[in-house]
Amino acid sequence: MPEGPVAQVGIVLVAHVAALAEGVRTLAAQMAPEVDIRAVGGTGDGGVGTSFDAILDAIQEAVTAAGEGSQDSSGDSGVVVLYDLGSAQLTAELVLETLDPDHTARVLLVDAPLVEGAVAAATTAAGGAGLAEVAAAAREAYTPAAEAGAAETSEPAENRAEGAVRARTTLRNSAGLHARPAAALARLVREYDARVTVGRPGEPGADATGVLAVVARGLRVGAEIEVVAAGADARAALDAVIALADEGFGELDETAPVPVEQPDQPAPAGSPEPPEPGTLRGIGASTGLVVATVRHLRRTEPRLPSTGGAHDPAAERRRLAAAVDRVNTELAGRAAGGGSGADIAGAHQAMLADPALLAGAEAKLDAATPAEVAWWRSVLEARDLLAGGADPVAERAVDVEDLGRAVLGALGVDVRPSVRPEDVAHAVVVAEEVFPSDVAALGEAEVAGVAVARGGRTSHAAILARGLDLPMVVRLGPDVLDVADGTPVILDARNGELRVDPPEPELASARQSARDLAAERERARTEAAGTVVRADGTPVTVSANVGGPAEARAAVAAGADAVGLLRTELLYVDRPRLPGEDEQAAELGAVLAELGGRRAVVRTLDVGGDKLLPALDLDPWRHGPLGERGLRYAFAHPDLLRTQLRAVLRAAYGHGEVWLMAPMVTTAAEARRFRLLVEEAAGELAAEGTAFARPAMVGVMVEVPAAALVADRICAEVDFVSVGSNDLTQYVMAADRTNDAVGDLYQPGHEAMWRLLGTLVEASRAAGRHVAVCGELAGEPDAAVRLVGMGVDELSMTPNAIPGVKAALRSRLS
Ligand code: PEP
Ligand code: MG
DSSP states (O other): SOOOOOOOOEEEESSHHHHHHHHHHHHEEEEEEEEEEEESSSSSTSSOOOOHHHHHHHHHHHHHHHHHHHOSSOOOOOOEEEEESHHHHHHHHHHHHOOHHHHTEEEEOOSSSSHHHHHHHHHHTTTTTHHHHHHHHHHHHHHOOOHHHHHHHHHOOHHSTTTOEEEEEEETTOOOHHHHHHHHHHHHHHHHSEEEEEESSSSEEEEETTTTHHHTTTOOOOEEEEEEESTTHHHHHHHHHHEEEEHHTTTTOSSSSSOOOOOTTTOOOOOSSOOTTTTTEEEEEEEEEEEEEEOOOOOOOOOOOOSOOOHHHHHHHHHHHHHHHHHHHHHHEEEEEEHHHOOOOOHHHHHHHOHHHHHHHHHHHBBBBHHHHHHHHHHHHHHHHTTTTTTTTTHHHHHHHHHHHHHHHHOOOOOOOOSSHHTTTTTTESSSSOOOOHHHHHHTTOOOOOEESOOTTTHHHHHHHHHHTOOOOOOOOGGGGGSSOOOOOETTTTTTEEESSOOHHHHHHHHHHHHHHHHHHHHHHHHHHOEEOOSSSOEEEEEEESSSSSHHHHHHTTTOOEHHHEEEEGSSSTTTOOOHHHHHHHHHHHHTTTTTTEEEEEEEOOOBTTBBBTTTTOOOTSSSSSOOOOOOHHHHSSHHHHHHHHHHHHHHTTTOEEEEEESSSHHHHHHHHHHHHHHHHHHHHHTTOOOOOOOOOEEEOSSSSSHHHHHHHHTOSSHHHHHHHHHHHHHHHTTOTTGGGGGGGTTTTTTHHHHHHHHHHHHHHHHTTTEOSSSGGGGGHHHHHHHHHHOOOEEOOOOOHHHHHHHHHHHHHO
């Protein structure tokens, strides 16, 4: 058990079917992996029922584990037992009677709904709550729909109470608090013993663990949000949420950034003139040009079992829980797969775990209402709640319906769309709305393109289509639904148009343009993969800035020659504590493994300044932009740096070349000390006989003007330097990079920057050192050409800037 909670409370789940107990355990464990949760279900021979012996064993083991793992002397540790049916309760009671009295006093049998109770108990126990508090959380877990709704739409009373803490910040990530960030928020908040709400200042906030309620607030980029926290961990939770928001919920560097849609403005179609007759105009959501015939994707309403009759609500609740669990398991599999599909599956998992959805369905279960009907009604309520909002909130309505159908499918309802994949190959598929789950199937069926009446550019379906290079135009309006099957069309997703039944010469010319476009894209892809070479034959390394495995994959796909900046802190950003050496080594190894042997520059932890990690107790002043941040923080916490250096060297073993680099270096003495610590870590690992690889080069970032001005001295200590132009700009211009009030002074391309860069590059080259630039400046084609002209050896940038920068260098380098 990890350190942290003062009391330790374990959970035993007793059910009549082993799979049910195990399923609930899986669900609860996902939200509170550190809590000891044991599942015991079925009879000893695998039948339906309960086993006295198995329950006794599970409870005894859990009580012992709780006693051993606890740092609590108050006796508040113990075990909460939850069960599915009354007869399980009877067996569990019998078990308690046979325990020795010491143990009996530490076990509470709690009458609570199994699924919600387990989730509530687990998340409460994870926060370090005592036995009575965990039991109470389980008991109170069941909230009828009306109350659940109320809980989401008004600030909890305790947050208005004395002791509640609040803070405001501005949303920075382009899509605002949509489903994926809301899921990250819910996961983070569950780590704390605190009630947290998020909303606009002055309005009641949404419970931060309710993904749908948060999404429904429609909080977009630029919106000021107020976060209120109450409870034992209020301050820590508040700081963690603010830090997560300020990091853009991990979405600031998305490989395929989604432009912010302005629904109040006209659709950004190709030309402002009204479309020609026979042309429907929408928004290009995934680019491309396609000539094909139309096939409709017609979706029928799910055929639900009739209401009435005699249903057992408890049995229906279990069926529903099992179906939700099955869908959750499928999503978990996809979430582990990487790429945009993985992120979306993760967001869907979080929506599915939203208590409002399941509680809403369970409140509708009665003798006349089976699970399918109750679930579907709850889904439609949630869908309509979201659909009533502005984009991109309304776009999430489709996700809820998609998820709802998946659970219906798991309950045995036929939810397949009317068109089979084999019918749509090479066609332009027309649909009123496209679900995320349709997109993968349509891609596999090799459809030529997709034309959607509604939808949006920031919808998950559109994101997935872009990932698959599947041309898609959305918002074509209801007229597109009148285009008959078999009609020839030109789908031009470059400017968001659909030409319906054009004359043959126009079709022929569009076919030719489509062939030319395909050839051009192929050429750009091949060229991006090649190295850029100067006229004198020396190569320019165009590399990528990455923060995790998905970005590393995107970097390779975009044609990165190497990774010029691996921001290690992004691996830890949503964690309540820093991972240990083994975990860090494994996670870094996973990133390096994506690079196919390409070299990677790993930057040691860069915290402080604009990066306030929840795992560390960082003070905005002490660790602020001019404070103890970057390498300064690492020197002040030698164990932390040592652990990380050891993890990086271990991760490097068996992969391509790894270079190590320190952030926020000011003096040559700091550079020397860093290098010595790297040597020390390597020496330790060698002495222990642990497998590791020595970094091929050790370098520092130049982000502080002083370092640029004494680059000759710094270069005497290291093998390479890499300019962090983002921070260098803020220090040269004395304009905080996060402060909009001085945003006009934050100019990476200011002449002052170019003069300083000139000094730095000249000194580095005179010392024979490799010099790179890895801030945003490197990803701007004009600046990239100028930097290489000055003698910079390497430019490192966000992956999707690579093809453009390579093309600019090729055409403009003399
Ligand atoms: C920089 O400062 O330019 C840089 C690349 O580092 P970060 O943006 O992570 O601070
Ligand atoms: Mg920096």
